[in-house]
Amino acid sequence: MSSPSEDPLDFDADTTGVRMRDVMGQLLQKLRYEPTVKRIRATLGGQTVVDTTRAMLVWEPRRVVPGYAVPIEDIRAEISTRTSAPLQKGAVGFMLPDLSKVPVFDPRIPFDVRMTPGEPVEVRVGGTETAAAGFRARDPGLANYVILAFADFDSWFEEDDEIISHPHDPYGRIDIRGTSRHVQLMLDGHILADTTRARMLFETTLPARYYLPIEDVVAPLEPSSTRSMCSYKGHATWYSAIVGDRKVDDIAWQYEHPLSDAADVQDYVAFLDERLDLVIDGEQQKRSVTPWS
Template sequence: MGLAWQQGPLAAHAAGRFLTPEPLPQRVLFAEPLRRRMRARFAGDWVADSEDVVLLHEPGRYPVAYFPLKDVADGALLSTERTTRHRELGPTAWYTVRGGDTETERAAWRHTEPPDFAREFEGRVAFAWRAMDAFYEEDDRILGHAADAYHRIDIRSTSRELVVRDGDRVVARSQHPLVLYESGFAPRWYVPRADVDEGALQPVEGRTFCPYKGLADYFAIGGTPGAAWSYEDAYPEVERVSGHVSFEPDKVEVTLDGERLRLEPGQNVISHGMDRGLDVEELRRATA
């Protein structure tokens, strides 16, 4: 996703390559100012509030927000004896976070001796996303992880024919699917429900959460779990795919204009867990 996740430019298995005479290091970190007010809430208290946040993009990880220590509430950080070492950023001290009468261990960390090439992390602390109650940009809650400015989704209409089969059964046939292009992923094709044999879809338990699209429901086809999914109430930014069904080409046969689609390397989706204290109804309200 975005710059350093899935197959983004700084990911371990990037889809493209930098055109340089010498190969880049295997791991390239990227830091930039967020340039937005960001706040962190814990146990009902604002533990951090800053307009000077720095984002760290690290291969294989979501962006991480680092707050200046001066913008952290007094008494919110409790020092511990736990230390680790980041391979590029050096010694890392861990903190217990306190809010009111509540404390959570290993909920924040700071790189205590960043190298010269990473001086923007000196005097900054990051909070574990799912250990906090919530993060906000101004007054809007940000879900999943710090917003990645390099993550983009485009949805396009097409008249190409998409056919889904389970053996001899035609599960879906459409000449007007939608194609969703998302940073770091291969195109995903979404079929209107009117073009799907609903009887072929067996709802299964378990949902996943995408910070950019919302809650996904899953279906088995012919006894194969996870063969299809749908965002029944997709976020407003991607509402065109609401209620449409997408199919996993490594679990059912999916053809586009007669050519079979294959799951591209690196395209297995790593599901994102719910943020702390976030329930389904709150997610649904976000789509209203």
């Protein structure tokens, strides 16, 4: 029989519970990386310039979505140094107060806005003017790797499937659940939508979204020229709503041809409830603060 000192449950570690979101928020200001076993490929100027099974997912400080870092040996292009903006120290970014006390960098923040020491580089297709931005972080865990600007490339593939917007986060996901809660969206006393047939979309670190049957949207919607894309959900079409005697621009969106993860919200409409009054089962909700507030 083990003595008390040999008991594997007898230790002095702090066993106080922690909220996972708080742990994620604390890590947000660090440089984070994770190897991926997926084959990663990228095209630039019509050529495959990245083909590797040794990629890293990299979250630079304050970035909420990852990028790809690739071994230099697996980049089929010319790599040279370039000049970029100096290391950022200011409070650029967007507030996500339930996660972080400092502004976060979502995909809209330019690639060259960073908190990581290192060397900006350029990846150029040989003999052409076609180039993409890269960055070599001064960190031993990323030695001989180049972090690549996702948006500068023509296309990206994980194995044989194309990836849009940004790499998938292995620690993030979306879930969709049907709900019979009474959901109402209002603005200045006008009802925009009223349903008991919503589908709730839960996405890691973000507030739950309510996707509504188009038949339960009361306010007239007008298509706008705005388009967006999500790595998990696909390409979205945006709408403006007529509320009373005014038009509220880009307040709702719809995935007409969603990716497989979001198939259950195809043709449903969601609203930016950060800018509206969301009433659930008769109780008005506090407006969330997000990068889209």
